[in-house]
Amino acid sequence: MSYVNRIIANTIEKTPGEFEFHQAVTEVLPTLKVVLDKNPRFEAAGILERLVVPERCFVFRVPWLDDDGKTRVNVGYRVQFNSAIGPYKGGLRFHPKVSLGEIKFLGFEQTFKNSLTSLPLGGGKGGADFDPKGKSDNEVMKFCQSFMTELGKYLGATIDVPAGDIGVGAREIGYMYGQYKRINDTFEGVLTGKGLTYGGSLGRTEATGYGLLYFVNEMLQRAGKSLEGQIVTISGSGNVSIFACEKAREYGAKVVTMSDSGGFIYDADGIDLDAVKEIKLVKRGRIKDYLQYRPNAQYTEGKRVWGVPCHIALPCATQNELDENDAKELVKNGCYAVAEGANMPSSNEAIEVFLANGVLFGPAKAANAGGVATSGLEMTQNAMHTSWTRDEVDKQLHRIMVNIYAQAAGAAEEYGAKGNFVAGANIAGFLKVANAMLEQGVV
Numbered sequence: 001m002s003y004v005n006r007i008i009a010n011t012i013e014k015t016p017g018e019f020e021f022h023q024a025v026t027e028v029l030p031t032l033k034v035v036l037d038k039n040p041r042f043e044a045a046g047i048l049e050r051l052v053v054p055e056r057c058f059v060f061r062v063p064w065l066d067d068d069g070k071t072r073v074n075v076g077y078r079v080q081f082n083s084a085i086g087p088y089k090g091g092l093r094f095h096p097k098v099s100l101g102e103i104k105f106l107g108f109e110q111t112f113k114n115s116l117t118s119l120p121l122g123g124g125k126g127g128a129d130f131d132p133k134g135k136s137d138n139e140v141m142k143f144c145q146s147f148m149t150e151l152g153k154y155l156g157a158t159i160d161v162p163a164g165d166i167g168v169g170a171r172e173i174g175y176m177y178g179q180y181k182r183i184n185d186t187f188e189g190v191l192t193g194k195g196l197t198y199g200g201s202l203g204r205t206e207a208t209g210y211g212l213l214y215f216v217n218e219m220l221q222r223a224g225k226s227l228e229g230q231i232v233t234i235s236g237s238g239n240v241s242i243f244a245c246e247k248a249r250e251y252g253a254k255v256v257t258m259s260d261s262g263g264f265i266y267d268a269d270g271i272d273l274d275a276v277k278e279i280k281l282v283k284r285g286r287i288k289d290y291l292q293y294r295p296n297a298q299y300t301e302g303k304r305v306w307g308v309p310c311h312i313a314l315p316c317a318t319q320n321e322l323d324e325n326d327a328k329e330l331v332k333n334g335c336y337a338v339a340e341g342a343n344m345p346s347s348n349e350a351i352e353v354f355l356a357n358g359v360l361f362g363p364a365k366a367a368n369a370g371g372v373a374t375s376g377l378e379m380t381q382n383a384m385h386t387s388w389t390r391d392e393v394d395k396q397l398h399r400i401m402v403n404i405y406a407q408a409a410g411a412a413e414e415y416g417a418k419g420n421f422v423a424g425a426n427i428a429g430f431l432k433v434a435n436a437m438l439e440q441g442v443v
C-alpha cells in the first residue's frame, strides 16, 4: 500500500465516526503524492503521520442558566491542530450539529489555509453544539461566558487566537472577549473579529466574502474572463455570503440567489442586499422574509440554489451543501466557475465533476482564506498597538488573495496538474508546513 493510502486507511480506522475529517483527509492526501514521491524526506520524518493527528484536543462541559433559570449543558471543543508555523488560529463554530469530527476537519483544513496566507499562523478550530438561534441576548452572553471560562485556559496572543465562524459573529466575540479579559485581567488580542472600539480591525467583517471575490476575479482574469455582467448564485445569507454578494455586485456581476437552512430566494432582478442585511444582520430573521421587501422574488422551501442557471456559483453556507448531482446540474446549465466561500461545501465527487468538465474551481482553503488573513492583520495591529485604515487593510487583503491564487496555480503547474487549484493549494499549503516541521525535528 502506498504511503498516502496507508495514512488514509489508518486515520479512518483510528477515528471512527469522524466522517467529515475522513473526507478532508481523503481529499488532501492523494494530491500530495507527487510531492512525497519527489521528497522522500517527508515520509522518512513521518510528516503525514504527524499532520493527521492534532497536537491536542480539548472537549469540555459548558453549563449555563437559561432565562427561566433552567440549567443547560453544551459540549465545547478546541482542536489545536498544528503550530509548526505560528500560534493556533481558526474560528469557533456554534451550531447544534457541531462534533469533534467536524471541528477536526476544520482544523486540518485550516492548517493548510493559514499556510497559504503567507502569515505566521498555525491551524486550530473550535466551537460548541450550542444554537444561538432563538436565544435571547442574555442567554447568548451566559453561554459565551461559560464557554470562555474553560476555553480561556488554553488561549493566549502567542498561543491560540480563535475567531468567528458559523453562529459566531461580533456579538459572541464581544461576550467571549469580555469574559477572557475579566478572568485574566489582560487586554491582549486573544480573539479576532473584535469590535472596533476594543482592538478589532477595519475590514475584518467583510474580509472572507471580499477575499473570495478577489480570488474569483484573479482566477477569471487569468482565464481571459471577467465578472462583469455574469449571473452569480450564492448559497447562505450569513457573514461570508453577504459580503461575497456585495463585492460581486461591485465587480458588475448580478447575484440572483441567497439561502438559509430553510430554503432559498431567487430574484431575477438581482438580490437587494440592503434587504438581506436588514433581515439577517439587524432582525436576525429568515431568508423567506425577503418576499416582504421584494414581492416579485421567489422563495423555495427546503431546496438548494444549485438548480438555478448561472455562470458562477459560490457556495458560502456550510460543508457538503453541493453534491455530485448538483455539480452535474451546474455544468449542464453552463456554470463555468465555482469558488468555495464555505469550508468543504463541495463533496469530493462534486469536485471531480467540476475538474473533469474544465470548470474553474477555487477550493475553500485558497478562496476563503481572506478571513483568516485579515485576522492575521488584526493580530499584527494589536501587537503593534495601532490600527490601520480600511483602505490599508483592504489593499493587503487583495494582495494576499492574488498571491494565494499565484501559489495555487504555480504549484499545480510545477507538479503536473496545471489548472487544478485543488492540488495546487494543497501542495503549496503543505510544503511550507512540512518544511517547517522537518526543520524543527520530531516534535
Ligand code: NDP
Residues within 6 Å of the ligand: 164, 165, 166, 167, 168, 208, 236, 237, 238, 239, 240, 241, 259, 260, 261, 262, 316, 317, 318, 319, 341, 342, 343, 344, 368, 369, 371, 372
Ligand atoms: P454564518 O453563521 O454567518 O452564516 C451561515 C449561513 O449558512 C447561514 O445563512 C446559515 O443558515 C447557513 N447554514 C448553516 N448551516 C447550514 C446547513 N446545515 N444547511 C443549510 N444552510 C446552513 O456563518 P459564516 O458566513 O461565517 O460561515 C459560512 C461558511 O464559511 C462556513 O463554512 C465557515 O466555516 C466558512 N468560513 C467563514 C469564515 C468567516 O470569516 N466567517 C472564514 C472562512 C470560512 P441558517 O441561519 O438557517 O443556519
